[in-house]
Amino acid sequence: MKVTAVETLACDAGWRNYYFVKISTDGGVVGWSEYDEGFGSPGVTAIIEQIGKRVVGQSINDHERIFTELTCLTRPAPGSVIGESIGAIENALLDAKAKARNVPCYDLLGGKMRDSVRVYWSHCPTWRINHPKFYPPAVTDLQGVAATAAEARERGFTALKTNMFIHDEGDAYAWRSGFAVPFQPERNIDRRLIRNIRDHLEALRDGAGPDMDILIDFNFNARPEGYLKLLRALEDHDLFWVEIDTPSAQGLAYVRNHSRHPISSCETLIGLGSFLPYFQQSAMDVAIVDTVWNGVWQSMKIAAMADAFEVNIAPHNFYGHLCTFMNAHFAAAVPNLRIMETDIDHLPWEDELFTHAPEYRDGHLIIPDRPGWGCDPVEEAIRARPPRGTGGLLQYKRPAA
Incomplete structure (x- = not known):
């Protein structure tokens, strides 16, 4: 064919x-x-x-x-x-x-190892802070942070991941200096930011309760010195992992060697060779693999290399339903899976764009057995919603103070 x-x-x-x-x-x-x-x-x-x-x-x-x-x-x-x-x-x-x-795609990958995959609720409550128009209810303060964490627990999720926020200026807003929001290319970490991150994590713990695994993503928002400052300030928190992005495998290894929290990384890497220095340096506890960027077949090779270095992997997944299904097949087939990322907050019209929506049960994503990825886009619905001129990082701006 x-x-x-x-x-x-x-x-x-x-x-x-x-x-x-x-x-x-x-x-x-x-x-x-x-x-x-x-x-x-x-x-x-x-x-x-x-x-x-x-x-x-x-x-x-x-x-x-x-x-x-x-x-x-x-x-x-x-x-x-x-x-x-x-x-x-x-x-x-x-x-x-x-x-x-x-056959399902996982058959092409060697067959499935598991019928369901443990997931964490990603961007909790990030989307409700950054984009309340599309992901209600809006979260503007620490009470809203706690309420979203409580919702995650009540809906059966056992893990959630959040980001860095400022709460002491009124309405909450994201701190993303690595993405020019605000534009602070030095990416230094100060006491005020640390205090706000601690307040945010404490609100999540208050809402989620003692049994929820909490993850935090630092992205590219600091340099190794700043990451260490953050990690030392959060040593008393019980964190599933701290996610860090950096182009320096050696720098990340240094940070990991001085952290009491597990470190995850590599979500922006493309190609088998890009991952190798991070494995050779023992730079992270969990390797995050973006199968959307790398291709699922190539991602299986990356997972195999991680396995050789005794490292578990986690899919990077913050896109639409089809990407969730693509990552589900990958997560079902790899032996060295840690957990899978997924977004639970979705657009009001999200389900109209796809033939199937992911099924979650007790904090796990159920692996479909339909042919292919088990989900197709609906062309008529896609064509009925013309794309925006710009979107994502290229349009995001910090809310006015």
């Missing part, structure tokens, strides 16, 4: 857009994947539309050959949006290949 067309689609997803690859075949099978341009990756669509022409006429079975060919063609500029584009095509090919065999 050969590819006859590679198309891209996009739709309005509130504060960002959702993006999709559609691969058509001469056998009538259609393969889908979801990708992203909003997380600092403008231009992925243009690249897919260019390199996708090289895929037309090739067999859907030959995704490894296609990946290698596209890698060769783009070798002077590897990674980043190039890598994400190739990963998006790979994921759509996997969906088509599995559908042609009438």
Whole structure:
């Protein structure tokens, strides 16, 4: 069965857009994947539309050959949006290949190890602070933080992840200096920020109770000296992990060696070779793998390398429903899974865009047994919601004081 067309689609997803690859075949099978341009990756669509022409006429079975060919063609500029584009095509090919065999994608990955995957409620209550128009109820203070954590517990979730916030100026707002919100390129950590982060975590614990696992994401918002300052200030907190992004594997290893909390990292890395220095330096306790960017087949190789270094992995997943299903198949198939990220707060029209929504039970995501990813975008619904001109990180601004 050969590819006859590679198309891209996009739709309005509130504060960002959702993006999709559609691969058509001469056998009538259609393969889908979801990708992203909003997380600092403008231009992925243009690249897919260019390199996708090289895929037309090739067999859907030959995704490894296609990946290698596209890698060769783009070798002077590897990674980043190039890598994400190739990963998006790979994921759509996997969906088509599995559908042609009438099997779930996890069958192509060696079969599933588990029927359900423990998840953590990500961006809790981040979306309700940053984007209350799309994710009500709005959270503006520490009482709202506690109430959201209590909701997570009442809905059966056993883990949640949050971010860095300022609460002492009235309405809460996110601290994201690594993403120019505010624009403080030095990314220093001061006492006031530490005090606000402690207040935020204490509110989460008050609402969630003693049995909830709490994770916090520091992103790129500091340098190793600042991360250590934060970690030392939070030593008395019971944290499942602290998530840190840094381009320095050696710097991260130094931070990890001085932390009483487990460290997770690597969500922005693309390609097997990019992960290797972090494993060699024993830089993190959990490796976060973005299967949307890397491609699920390539992500299985990354997970295998992590396994060789005795490191568990966790999927990076904060996109739409299709991405959640793509990550679910990956999480079902890898032996060295720690936990899976998922967003529970969704758009009011989210379910209209997809044939299926994820099913959660007792803090776990149920692995579907439908062919392919077990979820397709609904083209009519996508086309009915034209994409925004800009979205994601490129449009986000700190609320006025």
